[in-house]
Amino acid sequence: xxxxxxxxxxxxxxxxxxxxxxxxxxxxxxxxxxxxxxxxxxxxxxxxxxxxxxxxxxxxxxxxxxxxxxxxxxxxxxxxxxxxxxxxxxxxxxxxxxxxxxxxxxxxxxxxxxxxxxxxxxxxxxxxxxxxxxxxxxxxxxxxxxxxxxxxxxxxxxxxxxxxxxxxxxxxxxxxxxxxxxxxxxxxxxxxxxxxxxxxxxxxxxxxxxxxxxxxxxxxxxxxxxxxxxxxxxxxxxxxxxxxxxxxxxxxxxxxxxxxxxxxxxxxxxxxxxxxxxxxxxxxxxxxxxxxxxxxxxxxxxxxxx
Amino acid sequence: xxxxxxxxxxxxxxxxxxxxxxxxxxxxxxxxxxxxxxxxxxxxxxxxxxxxxxxxxxxxxxxxxxxxxxxxxxxxxxxxxxxxxxxxxxxxxxxxxxxxxxxxxxxxxxxxxxxxxxxxxxxxxxxxxxxxxxxxxxxxxxxxxxxxxxxxxxxxxxxxxxxxxxxxxxxxxxxxxxxxxxxxxxxxxxxxxxxxxxxxxxxxxxxxxxxxxxxxxxxxxxxxxxxxxxxxxxxxxxxxxxxxxxxxxxxxxxxxxxxxxxxxxxxxxxxxxxxxxxxxxxxxxxxxxxxxxxxxxxxxxxxxxxxxxxxxxxxxxxxxxxxxxxxxxxxxxxxxxxxxxxxxxxxxxxxxxxxxxxxxxxxxxxxxxxxxxxxxxxxxxxxxxxxxxxxxxxxxxxxxxxxxxxxxxxxxxxxx
Numbered sequence: 001x002x003x004x005x006x007x008x009x010x011x012x013x014x015x016x017x018x019x020x021x022x023x024x025x026x027x028x029x030x031x032x033x034x035x036x037x038x039x040x041x042x043x044x045x046x047x048x049x050x051x052x053x054x055x056x057x058x059x060x061x062x063x064x065x066x067x068x069x070x071x072x073x074x075x076x077x078x079x080x081x082x083x084x085x086x087x088x089x090x091x092x093x094x095x096x097x098x099x100x101x102x103x104x105x106x107x108x109x110x111x112x113x114x115x116x117x118x119x120x121x122x123x124x125x126x127x128x129x130x131x132x133x134x135x136x137x138x139x140x141x142x143x144x145x146x147x148x149x150x151x152x153x154x155x156x157x158x159x160x161x162x163x164x165x166x167x168x169x170x171x172x173x174x175x176x177x178x179x180x181x182x183x184x185x186x187x188x189x190x191x192x193x194x195x196x197x198x199x200x201x202x203x204x205x206x207x208x209x210x211x212x213x214x215x216x217x218x219x220x221x222x223x224x225x226x227x228x229x230x231x232x233x234x235x236x237x238x239x240x241x242x243x244x245x246x247x248x249x250x251x252x253x254x255x256x257x258x259x260x261x262x263x264x265x266x267x268x269x270x271x272x273x274x275x276x277x278x279x280x281x282x283x284x285x286x287x288x289x290x291x292x293x294x295x296x297x298x299x300x301x302x303x304x305x306x
Numbered sequence: 307x308x309x310x311x312x313x314x315x316x317x318x319x320x321x322x323x324x325x326x327x328x329x330x331x332x333x334x335x336x337x338x339x340x341x342x343x344x345x346x347x348x349x350x351x352x353x354x355x356x357x358x359x360x361x362x363x364x365x366x367x368x369x370x371x372x373x374x375x376x377x378x379x380x381x382x383x384x385x386x387x388x389x390x391x392x393x394x395x396x397x398x399x400x401x402x403x404x405x406x407x408x409x410x411x412x413x414x415x416x417x418x419x420x421x422x423x424x425x426x427x428x429x430x431x432x433x434x435x436x437x438x439x440x441x442x443x444x445x446x447x448x449x450x451x452x453x454x455x456x457x458x459x460x461x462x463x464x465x466x467x468x469x470x471x472x473x474x475x476x477x478x479x480x481x482x483x484x485x486x487x488x489x490x491x492x493x494x495x496x497x498x499x500x501x502x503x504x505x506x507x508x509x510x511x512x513x514x515x516x517x518x519x520x521x522x523x524x525x526x527x528x529x530x531x532x533x534x535x536x537x538x539x540x541x542x543x544x545x546x547x548x549x550x551x552x553x554x555x556x557x558x559x560x561x562x563x564x565x566x567x568x569x570x571x572x573x574x575x576x577x578x579x580x581x582x583x584x585x586x587x588x589x590x591x592x593x594x595x596x597x598x599x600x601x602x603x604x605x606x607x608x609x610x611x612x613x614x615x616x617x618x619x620x621x622x623x624x625x626x627x628x629x630x631x632x633x634x635x636x637x638x639x640x641x642x643x644x645x646x647x648x649x650x651x652x653x654x655x656x657x658x659x660x661x662x663x664x665x666x667x668x669x670x671x672x673x674x675x676x677x678x679x680x681x682x683x684x685x686x687x688x689x690x691x692x693x694x695x696x697x698x699x700x701x702x703x704x705x706x707x708x709x710x711x712x713x714x715x716x717x718x719x720x721x722x
Contacts, residue, residue, distance in 0.1 A: 055387040056408035141554045161550065251695045266380055268685045269404070 049275035059272070066276035075252070075260075082167060083256045087235040089171040094231050095224075098179050102186035103212070116187075120180035127177070131244040134173045135160070160246055163253035170241050170254055178234065182227055189223030190216070225296050229289055236285055257281050339368030340620055343385070344396035345378035349578065353636050361627045367620050379404075386410055393615040394624050397445050398607045399436040403679050405610075406439035412613040415443040417622055424626050433646045436606035436676035445608030446629040449574075449643035452674050453506055453602040454666050455594070456562060456576065457569040459587040461486060470569070470591040472669065476510075476536060479594045483546040486568035495540055496558035496570025497547035499698055501690045503571050505603065505677065508533035510596030515690070516719060520680040523715035526708050533596070534697070534704045542700035550699065574667060577641035581660050590661045592670050604674035606646065644668070682718040689714055 049066055051059035070076045105115055122130060137145050138159035146156045159169045193216060201211045217224075239258040242248060248255035248263065255263075257277065265274035339362075346354065351373060358369045372392055374381040379401035385391065391410065405411055418426055426434055429447055437445040455470060462469055465485045470478070483494035498504070501515070508514060513530025516523050524530055541547040553561055558570045565586055571593065580588065593600045609628050611621045627633060631647060635655045638645045644667045645651045657664050680686065693711040696702040 054404070054408075055383055056405065056410065156551075158550065249692070251692050263688075266384075267688075268682070269383060 045275040045278055048271050049279050051272045053271040054269040055271060056269075062272065066272045067280070070273065070276055070280065075255075078252055079255050079257055079260045082252075082254065083236065083238075086167060086171060086238060086256055087232060089168060090174055090235040090238075091228065091231045093171065093175045094178060094182050095227060097175065098182035098227075099186050101179065101183045102190055103216075105183070106187060106190045116184075119183055122177045123180040125177070127240040128244060130173065130177055131241055134169075135245055138169055161250050163251050166246055166250055166253045170238070170245065173245075174235075174238065174241055178231075182231065185223060185227050185230075186220070189220050193219045221296075225292065229292050232288060232292070233285060236281065339370055340394060340617060340624055341370045341372060341392040342394040342396075342624065343372040343374065343378075343382060343392040345374055345376075346396075347375070349640065350637075350642065353640060353642075357628065357633050357636055361624060365620075365623055365627075367623065369624065391612040391614060393612055393617050393621045395610050395612065396448075396607060397610050399445075399605050399676055400679050400683055402437065402444055402610075403439050403681060403683070406442070406444045407681065409613055411444040411610040412615075412618070413442045413444065414446060414611065414625075418443065418446070421626070424629060428629075428649070429646045430604075430648060430651075430671055432604040432671055432674060432676070433606040433608075436604060437608045437610075445606075445610040446625050447606045447608035447646035448629065448634065448637065449607055450646050450667075450671065451573055451575075451603070451605040451607070452644065452667060452670055453503065453571050453573055454590040454592060454670065455569050456572050456580075456588060456590055456661075458562065458565060458567065459589055461492065461565065461568045461586075465568075469589065470594070472592050472666075473595060474591070475595045480544070483540075483544065487546050489545065490552065492566050492568070493548045493552075493561075494546040494568045496562065496567050496572075497537075497541045497553075497698070498558050498571070499691060499695065501687055502603065502677070504534070504537050506571065506593050506601060507537040507596070509601040509675075510593065510598055511536065512596075512598035514678070515686075516678055516680065516715065518678075520678055521716075521719055523712040523719065525715070526705075526712040529598070531705060531708065534694075534708065536596075538697055538700070538704055541698070574644045575642060577661070581641055588661060589663050590666050591663065592666055599673055600670070602670055602674050603677050604671055605676055608646070680719055682721065686715050686718055689718070 048059065050061060050063055052062045052065070053059035101119060105112060105119075109115075137143050140146060140156055140158045140161070143159070145159065149157070157165060159165050197215050197219065198211050201215050206214065237258055238256050239262065242254050242256060242259040243262070246254040248259050258281070261274050261277045261281070264270045264277065342358070344354065355371070358371060362368055372385075378396075379398070382392075382395060382397075382401075383404070386405070395411075397405065397411075402411075418424060424446075426443075430450055433447040433450045434443060437443060437447050457470060459469065467482045467485050470482075479495070486492070486494035505515065508525075508530050511529050511533035513527060513533050514524050515530070516525075525534070541549065548561065548567075556564070558567060559572060559576055561567045562570050562572075563580070563583055593602050609625045611618065611625060615621055629646075631649055634645045634647050634650045635653070637643050638650050638655045641659065645656055650656060651668050689711060693714070694704075694707055697704045697707040
């Protein structure tokens with residue numbers, strides 16, 4: 001920066017300042033929205049997590065009590081267990097099935113566009129509509145699922161009201177809904193792999209399976225990492241399907257962290273406890289993401305070369 | 307370059323701020339007339355809207371109706387937290403304490419005492435008690451919500467069993483139930499996991515969920531356990547009530563409508579639908595007597611006034627109009643409510659039409675009482691539903707399920 005510009009005060013005419021002002025102006029709408037609806041509540045709820053507050057009275061400072069109470073609550077561990085079970089089931093199913101589909105739809109087959117669209121349709125469908133349809137599928141009396149297993153002589157299952165099945169049922173529905181999205185990411189990843197690599201391996205005599213695990217998978221590393229992180233976060237944040245279909249039941253079998261958080265905040269009006277829970281979830285997600293990130297060296301072979 | 311032709315950055319910022327201020331201003335326009343919040347089905351709104359129109363016609367006070375059909379108490383709390391308290395609020399006795407304790411509602415006792423048109427004696431004392439919190443009256447009651455036994459006369463006739471009548475006992479229930487049960491097809495009595503429906507079994511055995519001071523769970527005490535065990539045995543030992551598998555997803559009210567239940571415990575709100583729908587002959591009887599009597603709830607909903615409303619006088623006018631004999635009659639005629647006013651209750655507005663024994667709803671008021679509503683009511687209700695589920699299915703004995711549950715409830719009671 002030139003010395004001459006220093007005494008000029010507000011430096012009205014300085015081109016850099018001017019540009020900075022314009023820049024601020026352009027990002028202000030986004031900044032205002034993020035600030036008011038994201039940043040402010042984030043900071044605010046951190047403060048609330050150290051208080052006891054029911055929305056109507058004045059918040060009372062209780063220090064670490066909310067965090068301590070959560071750690072002593074047996075229900076907390078049940079909810080954490082439910083959530084982890086959901087996450088593991090969801091992430092594994094979502095990634096494995098989506099990858100298989102992506103590989104299948106990465107070939108030149110007839111009706112490719114139709115298949116790709118069909119798998120993507122649930123992604124753009126509202127969760128409310130999806131839940132209503134799946135509630136019918138799972139209905140113990142008229143649901144198609146019970147009809148189908150009935151053909152094989154199986155007894156009727158109360159899918160959503162049996163504590164053993166309710167959570168896996170929600171996982172299956174969630175996987176079905178997000179499959180198309182994950183598949184698209186994998187497809188993009190697959191198409192970014194130069195065909196020369198696999199062709200070269202084929203010339204060297206590598207079988208299809210070997211080519212997939214030795215060439216395609218390693219080169220898909222960055223996509224796998226991204227998809228893994230996104231699926232994990234999505235699974236941890238599951239709420240709408242629980243709210244719509246099981247309300248956390250039967251017997252808390254589907255009470256996952258975010259649903260319990262919602263209940264504490266807006267059913268029991270324990271805003272402090274709910275905020276503490278939110279920050280514990282945040283800490284877990286942060287730790288998991290950092291872990292996945294640090295593992296990337298092992299997964300992501302592309303970065304080694306560059 | 308093109309940007310230069312527009313406003314300078316600083317002026318643009320000013321314009322943007324101004325726009326934001328206008329937007330913010332939109333959230334709080336001056337209110338026209340009285341804001342009045344309520345829940346209720348579309349059918350109920352069809353009754354309410356003409357009443358409000360009539361009020362506006364007579365007083366020239368416009369009413370802005372805020373209808374929250376779902377999760378009413380929760381939405382009301384948000385509105386209150388956002389300092390947008392409606393002037394007049396419909397409220398149930400289950401939701402009242404949370405708001406009353408924080409000073410949201412005005413004490414209506416003195417107003418009612420001085421009023422020339424309306425007095426405490428216009429209402430059943432039990433509902434006045436339900437609408438009170440710590441000795442102060444926070445709502446003028448609209449209805450009285452209690453439970454009776456709905457029964458299918460055709461099924462009783464087919465089995466050659468006499469209809470239940472006042473004074474009948476748990477022993478009578480056990481005596482007639484086998485004759486009204488056909489395994490897998492028809493059951494003598496309903497089974498519902500909601501606390502509201504099974505508390506009469508506990509109360510009528512002399513037990514309760516919590517003690518009178520609402521500081522200790524009493525569900526693990528012998529009388530309460532007797533009540534719970536009696537209830538669970540109806541289903542798991544005697545098979546007089548359907549299991550979850552047998553009822554499928556159907557609620558008891560549907561099973562009853564399908565003619566598969568001889569009796570079930572339910573409230574007045576089922577009447578409008580049953581008048582239209584039921585193809586068999588039906589009636590109501592009081593809940594059977596146990597060792598402590600026949601005790602069901604007398605809950606209530608009514609209209610309260612926001613303490614901080616600037617329109618106290620108009621708000622009271624509206625509440626008085628809503629609670630007037632004429633308005634309560636409108637609500638009563640459809641069969642939806644047991645009216646809070648004896649003058650309406652003892653008139654054809656309530657007694658005419660099915661069920662023939664509507665008088666039963668009034669007779670049981672005498673021995674009824676409101677539920678105990680601590681601050682943690684919602685959370686305790688959840689705990690009851692969750693933790694008793696294994697007992698209801700017979701996977702766990704009642705005593706075993708109740709012990710940890712009761713400890714948890716006591717902890718929740720002490721917390722607040």
